[in-house]
Amino acid sequence: MSSVARLDVSELTAGYVAGMPIISSIDVTVGVGEIVAVIGPNGAGKSTLLKAIAGLCHIESGAIHVDGTEVTGIRTDKLTRSGIAFVPQIENIFRSMTVEQNLILAGRRCDKQASSHVEKMLSLFPLLKKTYKKRAGELSGGQRQFLALAMALVAEPGLLLLDEPTAGLAPIAGQEVLSILREIANPGVGILLVEQNAKAALGLADRAYVLADGHNQHEGEARAMLSDPVLGEIYLGGRRRGDHAAKPV
Amino acid sequence: MRKVNLLSPRAALLSLLLPAIWISPTSTVLAADCETKIGAVLPTSVDWGRPIAETAQFAVDLFNESGGVKGCDIDMVLRDSQVDPKIGVDAAKALVDLDKVPLLLGAVSSGVSMPILTSVTVPSGVMQMSCCSSSTGFTDVAAEGKTNGLWFRTFATTRNQAAVAAKLVQDKGYKSVGIFYKNDDWGQDIGKLVKADLEKLGITVTTSVAINDAQPSYRAEVTEALKTKPEAVYMALYPAEGISVTREWVSLGGTQKMVVANSLKSDEYRDGVGFQYLSDVIGHDSAPPRTDSADSFTAMYKEKFDSEPNGPGLPNIFDAVMISLLAMEAAPELTGAAIAAQVGKVTDPSGTPVNADAAGLKEARALLADGKSLSYQGATGAVVFDANGDVSAPAVAWTFTEDGTAEAAYYPLADVDTFIATLSK
């Protein structure tokens, strides 16, 4: 198993409307137990990349392999029933349903007994125990993000796709969310993480990709990137230099 | 024009499917070499409008064969109204402005005839005679002096039917009545008239409830009427909502003593409600006159078209044409006002009776040449216009039977007129 990457994206060109790609020729790999961050300016195509992998975009060309099996163009619900979990940035929980119903619904997509998995999630996220019978729409931002993570993990995926899990959260809540990811990755789950907060993401990740204008710009060890002065200037909170600032697509 | 409205949804559909059928104004015999134009605006593109136009042309041909007007043939220029007020007005304008007709026949629906009258014929001084418009609105307009005596119709008004309805209630001895009326021009008209007539007769009207088209349920309306506990009900409805209202009414324990308008004289209504609940129903309807002249029209029509003149307005358009042309013959000049002034002379009850056939028309010409007045005896009997250009008509009362309807009573023209006169006092 360990020789095959959890996720192998090669030469992927995709968008929302046929003939109008948002990302082009993207290459990304995520190994077993590896946390990989995708950073880049707004409109770089980071979210589109995740959605394309999750089967929610129109794929023009390229290939996606998960655990060595090609999954390019496979319907989302089939993908997410076979080991991939995707947490969208917003509207990632069912607000009209209770926490319990959300978890049961999410757990239904794996064949195993759902209730034991739900139990496991409650021990992983003890916060959710207190709000178990509450409507998800009444949860705080941090609680919602934990619920969304729990919904993704309840089916025991091999690959977790996270779209800006800290967006809109208070800094402390954001830290809490990120800190749990290492725990998740340890048993071998591959995590592909898209983040605006590049510093935090690189601090956590093993490797990282920089995307701009829908293209691969840079790839490398996360720690190395953190200390790269040029990248630091552009993406990690330093002052922007006009020439290097990426234009929104 | 009840029957016409009943048919209209299907007719309108047909008119979409079929190309408009143009009736060419062919005169079978061209007796004279001069021509006088008159105009006609009729709904030729709907299936019930075509026979009306054909009958009009038939009357014109008869008149031409007997010698035309002042020695000239009449050329009836026919335009389609499509049962649309705007199109009707445009057609009438073209006839008046381009063809310079002094006389316009039409239209059928009151809603089309009225704008033509007020915006085309009266301002241009053209006489207008309709076969089929029944609205009492025309009576009001004429009474206000706004028609300048240019308006006539050979169709008895709603007023006439309302009076008969009141008479039926009175004859049945009902002391209090609830009214359901269709919420359209016709229904509002007759509902209001019946209410006024009943009250004049000393009969209590407990409530008057408007019934709208196409409502999912009429329960609330029926409940409102039920609360007033009338001894009998009067219904001026169409079968579609009439069935719902009647069934709801009966099921809630409302009285089965009902007086209904001619619009419910149909198998659809009888079968829809169930005959067993309609044994106490009496209805009113206008009736063809039982005179020789009416029979002779039927005979002539059958010979020409090989069918009974069963469509709506056929005797009425025939008489409208004949009376108009006789008035033209009598008029010193062919202007609308001059022709209209002679209508009274050719429909004078004290004049010499003449029939609407070849012999009668010949006799009429001779009498007019001598300056004598005529009493025209036509397809709708001895036509007499009142000061507002309205005619009266005989009526029948009818009841439902196992397999249709049966006549319960016939009210000749004189009886109807006498009764209306007592109501008007």
Place this chain on the structure above:
Amino acid sequence: MLQSLFDGILVGSVLALGAIGLTLIMHILRFANFSHAELLSLGAYFALTFDAVFGAVSNVLVQKLPWLSVTWSLACAVLIAMALTGATAAIIDLLVFRRLRRLAGPLTMVFASFGVSLIVRNVIGLVYGLRSTHYNNDIVFAMMISADPLLLVKADQIFIMCLALVIMVALHLVLTRTSIGYTLLAVSENPTLAQVNGINLGATVRLAWMLGGGLAAIAGFCYALNNQLSPVMGRDLVLSLFAAAIVGGIGSIYGAVLGGLIVGLASSLALIIIPAGYKPAIPFLIILATLYVRPNGLFGQSR
């Protein structure tokens, strides 16, 4: 007053059954389906047909249910009608709406739904004739429960109310207790997230059509039992159904129930205040008033 309340609740419960399916489909597929009301007609006529079939097959089935004017054969026919109407709804989606969802915008879908409703209405007229009919030609007389205040009630009407209540409770249990219910709720709230959670969107949409169609059949049957069958009954009901769905908030099943009751009660009670001639305006007024105060309806969520 009492009578108007009773009538309003009766009409309202029938409207609620019809509006549930409408609101589900409107929410899941994001378009105003004007042909939904025709499914009520279709269901009512399917029941009429199979009532005749069962009645001809067995003498036992011609017996009436105790107290009611409904025969056993009609009761069985309603079950068949539900299944058939649900299947028809799914087939219409397959033939018309599914293609358009891929190729065209929501406005096209709305126009297509107008077209579908015309086709269904005219086919019904062609097959069954344009005249109105009844399941039972005998008029069922109402019992006077009270003379002052006036309250007249038919056993059939109590039956309709109970049936509507039972179905709504059953639907509530299905939606809140079963995984099928979760699936429907999830798809109606967020189709993308539902897919991400392993839900087959196409299958769920089909399920929603079948459920909506089945409920429409029941609603059509109840309406026809209390009033009459007519090819235009869908047309007569469509505005009230939309009013119920909009008042309740598009997508909210409980909102549709409340909306149905509000529209039914308002139409019934309003006649105490206003002349009957203005009754058709009431659903419009309710829609306007609701949208003015709460643009997303009583239970609706903003998007």
